[in-house]
Amino acid sequence: xxxxxxxxxxxxxxxxxxxxxxxxxxxxxxxxxxxxxxxxxxxxxxxxx
Amino acid sequence: xxxxxxxxxxxxxxxxxxxxxxxxxxxxxxxxxxxxxxxxxxxxxxxxxxxxxxxxxxxxxxxxxxxxxxxxxxxxxxxxxxxxxxxxxxxxxxxxxxxxxxxxxxxxxxxxxxxxxxxxxxxxxxxxxxxxxxxxxxxxxxxxxxxxxxxxxxxxxxxxxxxxxxxxxxxxxxxxxxxxxxxxxxxxxxxxxxxxxxxxxxxxxxxxxxxxxxxxxxxxxxxxxxxxxxxxxxxxxxxxxxxxxxxxxxxxxxxxxxxxxxxxxxxxxxxxxxxxxxxxxxxxxxxxxxxxxxxxxxxx
Numbered sequence: 001x002x003x004x005x006x007x008x009x010x011x012x013x014x015x016x017x018x019x020x021x022x023x024x025x026x027x028x029x030x031x032x033x034x035x036x037x038x039x040x041x042x043x044x045x046x047x048x049x
Numbered sequence: 050x051x052x053x054x055x056x057x058x059x060x061x062x063x064x065x066x067x068x069x070x071x072x073x074x075x076x077x078x079x080x081x082x083x084x085x086x087x088x089x090x091x092x093x094x095x096x097x098x099x100x101x102x103x104x105x106x107x108x109x110x111x112x113x114x115x116x117x118x119x120x121x122x123x124x125x126x127x128x129x130x131x132x133x134x135x136x137x138x139x140x141x142x143x144x145x146x147x148x149x150x151x152x153x154x155x156x157x158x159x160x161x162x163x164x165x166x167x168x169x170x171x172x173x174x175x176x177x178x179x180x181x182x183x184x185x186x187x188x189x190x191x192x193x194x195x196x197x198x199x200x201x202x203x204x205x206x207x208x209x210x211x212x213x214x215x216x217x218x219x220x221x222x223x224x225x226x227x228x229x230x231x232x233x234x235x236x237x238x239x240x241x242x243x244x245x246x247x248x249x250x251x252x253x254x255x256x257x258x259x260x261x262x263x264x265x266x267x268x269x270x271x272x273x274x275x276x277x278x279x280x281x282x283x284x285x286x287x288x289x290x291x292x293x294x295x296x297x298x299x300x301x302x303x304x305x306x307x308x309x310x311x312x313x314x315x316x317x318x319x320x321x322x323x324x325x326x327x328x329x330x331x332x333x334x335x336x337x338x339x340x341x342x343x344x345x346x347x348x349x
Contacts, residue, residue: 019059026062037099041162044093 060143064133068116068144069109069151076334077108077204080227083338084205084220087345088212096162100211103159104204107171110152111178111200117144118183125249128242159211167211174203188250191257198231199224205338219286222277223341229274230334233267233306237327240264240309241317264310267326271306275299278337287341288348294340298333305329 081104085097092100116123116134124135133139152175160168182197202224209220239246239253240263246253254263278299282292308322 016058019061022062023059037095038161040095041099044095048093 060139060147064139065113065147067133068113068139068147070112070116071109073112074105074108076331077201078105079335080223080338081105081204081208083342084208084223085212086208086342087205087219088209090213092163092212097212099158099162100167100208103155103162103171104207104211106151106155107159107175108204110148110155111175113144113148113151114175114179115183117141117148118179119187122188122249122251126242126245128245163211164214166214166216167207170203170207170210174200174207177203189252191252191254193252194235194254195232198228198235201231202227218284219281222281222284222286223338226274226278226337227334229270229277230330232270233274233302234327234330236263236267237309237323237330240323241320241327244317260315261313264312268303268306268310271303275303288344290347291340291344295337298336298340302326302329302333 078101082101085092085100091097116132119129120132120134120141123129123132129135134141134144152172156168156172156175159171178197178200182193182200186193186197205223205227206216206220209223210216236254240255240260243253243255243260247256254266258266275295276299278295279292281287282289282295305322305326309326312320312322314320
């Protein structure tokens with residue numbers, strides 16, 4: 001792997017944290033969407049529309 | 050089965066996404082959507098959307114379980130060596146947890162949103178693909194994709210059942226069409242990637258029976274499939290739009306299969322007819338299902 005002059009290599013811990021943050025954000029979005037979807041399904045089941 | 054390179058980092062969402070075989074999923078989603086749109090009863094929009102979402106997630110779970118089980122095999126083939134698990138980007142256990150979770154989620158949500166029959170069919174399609182095709186047949190018999198093709202034939206049936214709650218003759222025929230379409234589609238591919246399958250010791254038809262026998266069988270299945278594809282029209286299940294489109298497409302499909310049968314090349318670079326048949330087979334299925342929906346909506 002080539003290193004750019006003057007750029008420090010990213011500590012592994014930071015990469016791990018970045019991945020965890022990305023996972024947490026995506027999980028939050030998915031859970032939020034799931035709640036909205038369940039709400040809409042309930043409405044559709046109740047009203048039949 | 051051992052993973053060659055352990056992955057230390059938490060999973061990247063792109064690898065989890067790749068694990069679901071998104072390209073295969075696009076055909077699954079399309080055929081499922083067409084099955085749903087061709088049904089005589091239309092569910093509420095959000096229910097229809099959820100049904101398709103569940104079918105996509107179920108297909109993703111099946112694809113992920115397939116990659117989890119076949120990591121050792123994938124590592125031996127050029128075409129699949131860069132997948133998330135064999136390349137070492139994704140831990141096998143993470144892949145298994147993701148796949149099982151996705152599978153359960155898709156089936157439970159399908160039952161909640163639509164009906165139990167659609168959920169049972171979705172669960173059956175996942176189990177069929179993983180247990181019957183991946184675990185049992187793929188490494189044991191040259192008929193692997195013939196029987197295993199049933200797994201890919203479920204989506205339009207599930208789409209229809211999600212909308213109506215019952216199995217009718219038309220979706221059963223759609224199931225049969227995809228079932229018969231799978232051998233020529235996959236065998237065309239396996240002819241020009243034969244060395245990959247041979248290296249991985251997968252008993253695909255060209256590896257076990259040779260080039261000529263595979264090409265003959267491609268032609269035989271293509272003729273039966275083309276006839277089955279038109280059959281809903283004379284049976285009165287569809288109108289002339291579907292009938293005429295599938296008749297023309299069937300003639301073209303068989304024409305490509307004849308070109309394959311007449312080819313005697315053993316070098317992949319000389320397998321133009323096989324590559325053309327493989328590419329056309331995907332277009333064929335898209336157009337056939339599009340014609341089904343057009344027929345249903347324009348002539349209804």
